[in-house]
Amino acid sequence: VALKEFAVPVTLERSEELSLIRLDGAVDITCAAELKSLLIEALASGKPVEASLESVTDLDVTATQLLWAARREAETSGVGFALLDPIPEPLTSALLHAGFEDFAATLVPARRAR
Amino acid sequence: VPTVSNADQFKQSFREEAREILVDLESALLELNENRADQELIGRIFRGLHTIKGSGAMFGFDDLAAFTHNLETAFDEVRNGRLQVTPELIDLTLSALDQIRAMVEEGAGGPSADAASCTQILAKVRQIAGVSPGQPAKNTATAQPPVAAGGGQVRDWHIRFAPGPDMLRDGTNPLLLLDELRQLGGLSVRASMAAVPPLGELDPERCYVAWDMVLTTAADADAIRDVFIFVEDGCELTIEPTPLCEAEVTARALDEQRAQPGGRRSYDKPDNVSSLRVPAAKLDQFVDLVGELVTVQARLSEIAARRDDPEFAEVSEEIERLTSALRENSMNIRMLPIRATFEKFRRLVHDLARDLGKDVELTMEGADTELDKTVIDQLGDPLMHLIRNSMDHGISSPEVRAAHGKRSTATIHLSARHSGASVLIGVSDDGNGIDSEAVRSRAIEKGLVAADAQLTEAETFALIFQPGFSTAKQVTDVSGRGVGMDVVRQRVDSLRGTIDIVSKPGLGTSVTLRLPLTLAIIDGLLVSVGDACFVLPLANTLECIELTREDTQRANGKHVANVRDELIPYIRLREHFNIRTEPPAIEQIMVVETEEGRFGFVVDQVLGNCQTVIKNLGRFYRHVQVVSGATILGNGTVALILDPQRLAQDALRAAVQGARERPASAHKVLRPGVP
Numbered sequence: 185v186a187l188k189e190f191a192v193p194v195t196l197e198r199s200e201e202l203s204l205i206r207l208d209g210a211v212d213i214t215c216a217a218e219l220k221s222l223l224i225e226a227l228a229s230g231k232p233v234e235a236s237l238e239s240v241t242d243l244d245v246t247a248t249q250l251l252w253a254a255r256r257e258a259e260t261s262g263v264g265f266a267l268l269d270p271i272p273e274p275l276t277s278a279l280l281h282a283g284f285e286d287f288a289a290t291l292v293p294a295r296r297a298r
Numbered sequence: 299v300p301t302v303s304n305a306d307q308f309k310q311s312f313r314e315e316a317r318e319i320l321v322d323l324e325s326a327l328l329e330l331n332e333n334r335a336d337q338e339l340i341g342r343i344f345r346g347l348h349t350i351k352g353s354g355a356m357f358g359f360d361d362l363a364a365f366t367h368n369l370e371t372a373f374d375e376v377r378n379g380r381l382q383v384t385p386e387l388i389d390l391t392l393s394a395l396d397q398i399r400a401m402v403e404e405g406a407g408g409p410s411a412d413a414a415s416c417t418q419i420l421a422k423v424r425q426i427a428g429v430s431p432g433q434p435a436k437n438t439a440t441a442q443p444p445v446a447a448g449g450g451q452v453r454d455w456h457i458r459f460a461p462g463p464d465m466l467r468d469g470t471n472p473l474l475l476l477d478e479l480r481q482l483g484g485l486s487v488r489a490s491m492a493a494v495p496p497l498g499e500l501d502p503e504r505c506y507v508a509w510d511m512v513l514t515t516a517a518d519a520d521a522i523r524d525v526f527i528f529v530e531d532g533c534e535l536t537i538e539p540t541p542l543c544e545a546e547v548t549a550r551a552l553d554e555q556r557a558q559p560g561g562r563r564s565y566d567k568p569d570n571v572s573s574l575r576v577p578a579a580k581l582d583q584f585v586d587l588v589g590e591l592v593t594v595q596a597r598l599s600e601i602a603a604r605r606d607d608p609e610f611a612e613v614s615e616e617i618e619r620l621t622s623a624l625r626e627n628s629m630n631i632r633m634l635p636i637r638a639t640f641e642k643f644r645r646l647v648h649d650l651a652r653d654l655g656k657d658v659e660l661t662m663e664g665a666d667t668e669l670d671k672t673v674i675d676q677l678g679d680p681l682m683h684l685i686r687n688s689m690d691h692g693i694s695s696p697e698v699r700a701a702h703g704k705r706s707t708a709t710i711h712l713s714a715r716h717s718g719a720s721v722l723i724g725v726s727d728d729g730n731g732i733d734s735e736a737v738r739s740r741a742i743e744k745g746l747v748a749a750d751a752q753l754t755e756a757e758t759f760a761l762i763f764q765p766g767f768s769t770a771k772q773v774t775d776v777s778g779r780g781v782g783m784d785v786v787r788q789r790v791d792s793l794r795g796t797i798d799i800v801s802k803p804g805l806g807t808s809v810t811l812r813l814p815l816t817l818a819i820i821d822g823l824l825v826s827v828g829d830a831c832f833v834l835p836l837a838n839t840l841e842c843i844e845l846t847r848e849d850t851q852r853a854n855g856k857h858v859a860n861v862r863d864e865l866i867p868y869i870r871l872r873e874h875f876n877i878r879t880e881p882p883a884i885e886q887i888m889v890v891e892t893e894e895g896r897f898g899f900v901v902d903q904v905l906g907n908c909q910t911v912i913k914n915l916g917r918f919y920r921h922v923q924v925v926s927g928a929t930i931l932g933n934g935t936v937a938l939i940l941d942p943q944r945l946a947q948d949a950l951r952a953a954v955q956g957a958r959e960r961p962a963s964a965h966k967v968l969r970p971g972v973p
Contacts (some may be wrong), residue, residue, distance in 0.1 A: 213466050216502035224497055245473065245505055246466060253497045282473050283487030283509055 196222040198229065202264075205235045207247070216246035223254040232264030237271050248279065252287055308469040313356040314575060316402045319346045320395055321638055327388050327395075328644040333469065334383040343391075344373040345524055350398065352478070354527050356470065362401040363410075368420055369394055372427035387426055389652075392645065394419045452483070452516045454540040460493070462532025467503050470478050470529050476509065478525045483515030508534070520847035578671065581632060588621075588628040589819065589911035595621040596908065596932035625819060625909065633815075634674055636723070637665035642678070643685055647710060650689045657696045657707045658689060667714035669721045673793055673813055677723065680789045683782030684725040684809050685710060692729030692807055702804070704728070718793075720837075721815055724849050726808035732801040734758045740767070759799040764789035794926055794941070796893060821911040822939065824931070825888065825901040827871045828879035831937035833929055834899065838890045838942050843906055845885045859887055859898055868898030869949050871940075892946040912939060924948060 193215050197204045205224035211219065226233045235251065237243070243251075251267075258265030281290040330339045347370040355363035369391060375381035397419060400411035457479070461472050479485050487509055494506040513522065519537050524534055595617055602614035640662050651658040688710055693699075696706035703730075713724040741761045747869040749966060753761075761767060763783050790797055795813035797886045814820075822833035843861060845868075853859070859866050868887050872879070887898040912927040919925070926941040 202735065213503050220497065220500065220502040227497070230453070232377055244466075244471070245507055246502055249494050249506055250500065250502060253494050253500055256494075257497050281487075282476060283489035283511075285488065286491070287489075 194222055196226055198226075198231075202232045202234055203229050205233065207235065207237050207240045207243075208238065210242040210244075211247040212241055212242065212244040212248045214248065219247060219250050223250060224259045227254060227257055227261070227263060230263060232266070233258060234266050234268055236268045237275060238268070240272065240275055243275060245280070245282075248282075248284055248287065252284075309357050309359075310574065312353050312359070313402050313470075315353065316350055317399075318638075319350055320399055320402070321641055322346060324392065324395055325641040325644050327391055328648050330383060331367075331385065331388050331648070337377075340373065340377050340383070341520065341659055344370065344377050345527055347373060348524050349527050352525075354402075356474065356528075359401060362398060365394070365401065365416060365420065366398060368427070368558055372423050375427050381427060384426075390419060390422055392427070392648075394423065430860060448619060452580055455513045455515065455522060455542055456514055456521070456536075456538045457511040457522065458508065458528065458534070458536045459511070460534035461505040461529065463504050465529055465533065466505045470784075472505060472507075472509070472529075475525055475529065476511070479511065479513055479522070482517045482522065482525070485514075486512050505782070512540070555649075581671075588625055591621055592625055592819065592909055592911050593930050593932075597934070597973050598932075600932035606913050622909070629670070629819065632671045633668040634671050635666045635668050636674060636677070639674055639678055639681065640665045640712050640714075643681065643712065646682060646685060647689065650686065654689060655695055656689065656693055658693060659707050659709050660712065662712045664714040665712075667675075667716060667721060669714075669813070669815055673721075673815075676789055676793055677811075677813075679721070680786040680811065681712070681725060683786050686782065688725065688727040688729060688807065692727045692731070692925040694730060716815075717812070720812050723811040723813065724808060725807060728806040731803040731805055731807050732759060732762070732799070733803065734801075737761055756799070759801065763887070791923075796943070819938070820910050820912060822908050822929075823888065824905040824908045824937065825886070825899075826903045826905055827875070827901050830875070830877060831905070831931060831935060832871065832901070833908065833937050833939040834888055834890065834942060835939070836907065838892065840889045840891055840896065843887050843889065843898075845887050847883060861889065866898050867898050868900050868948070869945060870900045872902075874899070874945070874949075890942040890946075892943050894943075894946045894950055897942065897946040899940070899945065910937075910939060 191209045193211050195206045195208075197206065205219075205222055205226055207219075223233075233254070255265045257263075276288055302767075303883075311954060323343055326339050326342045326346065328334060330343065333339065347366055351363045351366040351370055354366065372381065372387070372391075376383060376387075381387075393415070397411045397416050404411065459472070459475070465472065476485065476487055488511070490508045490510060491506070494500065499507070515522070519539070522537050523530075523535070526533065598614050599618055602611045605611075615935075644660055647658055647660040650656075693708040696701075699708060700706045709728050711724070711726045713722075713726075715722050737758050738747070738753065738761075741758075741764075742749050742751075744764075744767070746761060746764055746767075747753065763786065767784070787797065789814070790811055793813050795811055798810040798812065799807065800810075813951040820833075821836040823836050823839055825832050825834060843859070845859065849859065857868050857870065859868055866887075866889060871877070872881060882902050885900050885902060886904050887900050888904070889896055889898050908929075908931075910929040913929060915922070915925065915928055924941055924944045925938045926944075927939045928936050929939055931937050
């Protein structure tokens with residue numbers, strides 16, 4: 185548990201059929217560059233991308249715009265991009281609060297996290 | 299990974315900004331004291347407090363934010379015409395600013411804020427502003443009764459806000475701004491992602507999101523704009539009322555016109571000033587490096603001159619040109635207007651005048667004059683002592699002034715202007731002037747001058763700078779001046795400056811400090827005596843004449859040269875510095891202008907011009923006053939930079955002493971100091 189504090193808040197797990205990006209804790213500007221490169225890497229693989237926001241406590245503007253841009257990219261190139269269930273309620277309302285209505289509306293989970 | 303140093307950096311930049319705002323607030327408050335109905339000043343103060351509160355909270359200075367919030371509330375009341383500006387409010391706010399300053403510096407090595415006085419100040423502020431402690435005060439603008447001046451009607455505003463590219467990097471969270479807007483009234487928000495570029499081109503730390511908002515509030519455009527005050531630079535912000543019907547528009551326009559006859563700008567920051575905040579240490583490092591470069595370049599030029607290689611010479615010349623431009627540029631970067639230093643003294647004058655029961659007005663001239671940051675930093679103390687002295691001793695109470703037929707309000711005038719490579723800083727008052735008789739008798743009493751000494755006015759005034767001159771006895775009651783003046787002298791000396799006093803009994807005193815524009819580099823003349831090289835500052839050097847053995851013999855051993863029928867005393871640097879080599883047949887006298895008149899310094903050879911980077915000799919040699927520093931020459935050797943002023947004074951003192959005791963010896967001349 186103690187180690188968790190030092191854990192990288194964004195990780196990428198790749199498997200045969202998909203790329204899974206896990207976000208954890210406060211995802212903010214300090215890990216924006218990391219998140220960007222993971223998103224690019226995941227999209228480049230051509231496999232469907234899934235993002236887990238389950239244990240996110242805070243998603244700042246940088247992270248939001250990165251996820252938004254990644255999803256737009258996935259749509260245009262025909263790669264699947266899904267945000268996994270469950271998404272913490274505080275996160276959804278924080279996004280709505282900040283005016284990211286369109287984005288929050290798409291937080292409809294495609295599949296249950298395994 | 300979040301780092302501590304990042305947070306520290308943000309805190310540091312907040313501190314820097316807060317310091318500046320506090321200085322501005324202080325002078326705005328003191329100006330407000332003179333002109334209590336000035337809406338623009340009130341707005342400036344409100345916005346200053348608001349910025350400190352907002353950014354303080356952003357960077358974790360929660361106590362500071364909470365404390366400032368109450369002051370802000372009070373000034374919001376003032377702004378809305380519900381509260382009168384009184385001297386009490388101004389004094390209270392001034393002491394609150396002191397506490398805020400302490401809170402800002404807390405953790406940065408400053409003294410911590412005094413909790414008891416904070417509570418006391420808060421209680422008084424609340425009492426004045428009519429706010430109860432629990433009440434969240436301002437923020438609920440909708441709950442306030444509508445007022446006529448500057449809005450007050452609840453209406454819809456359309457706000458579009460696109461943060462500047464660096465806003466997130468600067469540690470500002472735009473979402474907090476939205477929360478702040480919500481405190482003004484109902485807010486609907488929509489984030490626009492239109493500007494978000496493709497993932498590959500996206501700068502992950504930049505904000506591409508823009509917000510379109512509709513705010514329903516009674517607050518006016520200024521109040522809304524105030525929310526963004528800290529981030530306004532570089533961002534795109536439009537605040538527009540949603541259209542009203544025509545009658546309303548006319549009514550509002552009329553109201554606004556009535557309320558603000560001059561019309562006022564919506565915020566105080568100068569438009570589109572693009573500037574960069576850089577830590578002074580980095581700048582010092584930069585100037586140091588340029589200094590090293592100048593030294594190396596001198597060496598390169600020397601080598602180039604020795605070699606017969608046109609290509610090499612060309613490169614060397616090019617580098618010389620660039621270095622010289624770089625040097626001038628780097629010096630320029632360090633130049634700051636003296637305004638901030640001057641403004642600081644408004645408070646001192648205000649407080650002292652109150653404490654001493656005097657009526658004093660501070661006027662300024664040339665506050666935009668620029669000088670080296672190091673000089674500015676060192677100038678605060680001497681100016682403070684000079685102003686204190688004027689206030690304390692030079693200026694009388696309003697009654698006494700009136701009895702002498704003077705205006706009851708006294709004036710202290712601060713001035714700054716350039717004069718060649720120097721800057722002149724003046725502190726003058728219209729007080730009583732220096733009583734030179736009293737100074738004289740006190741000096742005789744202390745044994746500083748002989749009882750029968752004939753002193754010029756300048757010599758008499760110079761006495762007040764003697765260490766301890768006025769501290770022993772209450773001479774200040776009679777003579778007027780003294781306390782802290784030796785500090786002034788020391789500081790000005792260390793800046794290689796001079797002090798000039800003009801005083802007219804009953805009319806006032808004017809002290810002028812002449813300071814070099816910069817401390818880091820001087821233009822000098824390189825001279826040699828035996829194997830040693832010295833640098834004389836070019837600024838004071840007048841001419842160079844030959845001195846032959848015959849001339850010396852003709853003068854009968856007296857160190858005086860006849861230059862176009864003017865007798866000029868000279869000092870042989872060879873004797874002065876005990877250099878045991880034979881002088882050449884023809885020596886050179888460098889004629890230098892000093893405060894003691896023209897003086898000659900005899901050297902073997904004049905080697906030429908040099909741009910000299912001054913290196914401090916360090917604390918160990920601090921007592922050697924005839925040398926103002928050292929420099930490294932092109933060939934790697936060290937040359938001492940001479941202070942002609944001190945050399946001349948030393949020689950004169952030794953001559954006077956020698957005449958009194960026995961003939962002056964070279965050894966005597968060498969000893970600096972003790973009168």
